[in-house]
Amino acid sequence: MNVVVVGAGLAGLTAAWSLHRSGVEVRVLEARDRVGGRAFSHTLDNGAVVERGGEFIEIDHHAIRGLCAELSIPLIPHGVTFHRRPIDGETPTAAEIQAAMAEVTRYSRSRLARHGADFAVDEAFASALGSSFRSQPAYRRFVTSLAADPAEASARHGLLDADQVPFEHAARARGGNQRIATELWSRLEPSVELGSAAVGVATDSGRVVIARSDGSELAADAAVLAVPMPLLSSIDWRHGLPEPWARALDQLGFGHAAKLSAGLIAGAPPRAQQASQASWWSWNSMDETATTSVRAVSAFAGGSAVQESLNLDGGAPSWIDQLERQRPDLSLEPGSALVTRWDGEPWTRGAYSYGRVGWEADVDEALRRPQGALVLAGEHTAGTLAGTLNGAVASGNRAAADVRRLLSL
Ligand SMILES: Cc1cc2nc3c(=O)[nH]c(=O)nc-3n(C[C@H](O)[C@H](O)[C@H](O)COP(=O)(O)OP(=O)(O)OC[C@H]3O[C@@H](n4cnc5c(N)ncnc54)[C@H](O)[C@@H]3O)c2cc1C
Missing domain, CATH: 3.30.70 (Alpha-Beta Plaits)
Known part of the structure; x- marks a missing residue:
């Protein structure tokens, strides 16, 4: 049995590693000349390691913490809390943040239960916190991390569980978060092809055929597509991007x-x-x-x-x-x-996914459902964990389990 994984970010590498451990022959195609995707660490001239992409690993980010433990990568606390940031010289208390988010969540749940129709994040904060909502620390924190226009982002997608705020210090991997990817890469080598983009996808008699950027083709029993959401539309789908995925992706935006x-x-x-x-x-x-x-x-x-x-x-x-x-x-x-x-960044084209107003809960299920021998992975398929390093890892684990089911392994 052989499987192609497209994209060597945390989602693709986690899927590849999990399949490799199940005895599957895996080949990973990565467009860039490095692994990690949005996990991208850099050492400054003074020796300090900084994160150019995903940085904060929260206390409840269990999938990535489990992977770090498996790879013997220690996590170092940041010493600052992600959700309780000083603003204008004042540090809000945990109780203040908790109360504001609980109010927004309560408002959103009750309005959705009464009327059903989705509405924008800004509308929820304005209705729950009053006209000064934009100057409130809970709002500023939320929309900064949302990385999208809060007038276009869905309350149903972003706010129903927004009161679950961890106040413990988040962490980062010693040596940089990209190290998680390079450790996986070193275990998977020589199955990872750098500088090799997938440009086309076709299915033929139950087999998947991936066209590479050098003009060659690769046939496999199944494929995991773990590229950032905007890159899915730049692939030439010989039979079209599967309809259920296309419909679901229309309900997501990329910040x-x-x-x-x-x-x-x-x-x-x-x-x-x-x-x-x-x-x-x-x-x-x-x-x-x-x-x-x-x-x-x-x-x-x-x-x-x-x-x-x-x-x-x-x-x-x-x-x-x-x-x-x-x-x-x-x-x-x-x-x-x-x-x-x-x-x-041509191989990312933005930050991470968010739900657009009108988002429905069945979007997540549609993106997670395999189409023939094709499986999607990536933060945008991670449901409530979307937009995180943890979501990428969780999606890779889920995609590998789907492939094993498809191939009856
Ligand atoms: C600025 C920024 C800050 C962030 N901060 C945090 C944070 O603090 N905490 C947190 O948890 N998350 C954070 N995130 C989100 C987190 O980084 C991502 O959710 C996660 O890294 C996504 O992983 P992925 O594997 O889904 O995608 P990616 O890491 O993007 O991997 C996809 C890979 O596919 C490759 N690729 C693309 N097209 C092709 C193709 N056609 N063929 C072959 N390869 C292809 C890409 O080069 C890339 O390597 C942040 C993201 C950004 C951008």
Whole structure:
């Protein structure tokens, strides 16, 4: 039995690793010349490791924590909490965040139960928290991470369980989150082809035929397609993208995000700070000794509007300027700033998925249902775990189980 996995992000590599351990012959095609996809770590000149993509691994992210344990990769706490960010110099209490999110969730559930019709995230926050909702820490945190226009994002998709907020410190992999991918890669080599994109998919007499970018073809008993959502439409589907998947994908959008990483002249007490009027935040994370921070500051901007307001088309200067005003406690190393804009990454084309207004719960089930010998994986197929590293890993495990069922293994 042989299986092709397209995409060597965490979803594809997890699926490939799980199938490999079941004795399946696996071949992984990866368009880039590196593995990891949106798990993309970088070492600054001062030696600090920063994450250009997925960073925070929450306490309840069990699938990725399980994988890290299996690969003997330690997780280091950030020393800042993801959900309770200081804003305008004030740190909201856990109870304040919890109460605001519980109100938004309660409003959303009850309106959906009464009227059925979906509505926008902004509408839910406005109705539940009142006209000043945009200045509330719970809202700023939520829409920054949403990375999409909150007037277009679905309350049914994003808010029904939004009161389940972990306040424990999130963590990151020692050596960088991309290490999770490179460890899997080293176990799967030589089955991983870098610089090899899948450009076409066909099924023929129960077999899958994948066309590669070099013009060659690969036939397999099944295929796992673990590419970012926007890349699915750039593949030439000889028989068309399966209809149930196409309909489900129409109900999802793909957000926009950028990150800034810069070296620090010296470590400082770990802290986070959310911008009060815009969807970006910054943090300097605790180092491994838990005494000071690593010598780096990172910032995340979610959504396209904030990227315009930070003038990212003009490069890093405007964001650095705002960061220095937001974080007078830090001394940035001149010339060390690195901006990563995911919209411009040809093999990602954005940040991560979100539900559009009108989203229905059967979307998740449709994306998870195999079509013949074709199986989808990736964060966008991970239901309530979508948009996370953990969701990518969970989707890879689920896709591998589906393939085993398809092949009666
Ligand atoms: C800026 C940013 C910040 C984030 N922060 C967090 C966070 O703090 N915590 C968290 O949990 N998550 C975070 N995420 C989300 C997380 O990074 C993703 O959900 C996760 O990494 C997605 O993994 P994946 O395997 O589904 O997709 P990807 O990692 O995108 O992997 C897909 C792979 O497919 C390859 N590919 C594409 N097309 C083809 C093709 N035709 N042929 C072959 N290969 C192809 C790509 O090159 C890529 O390697 C963040 C994401 C971004 C962008």
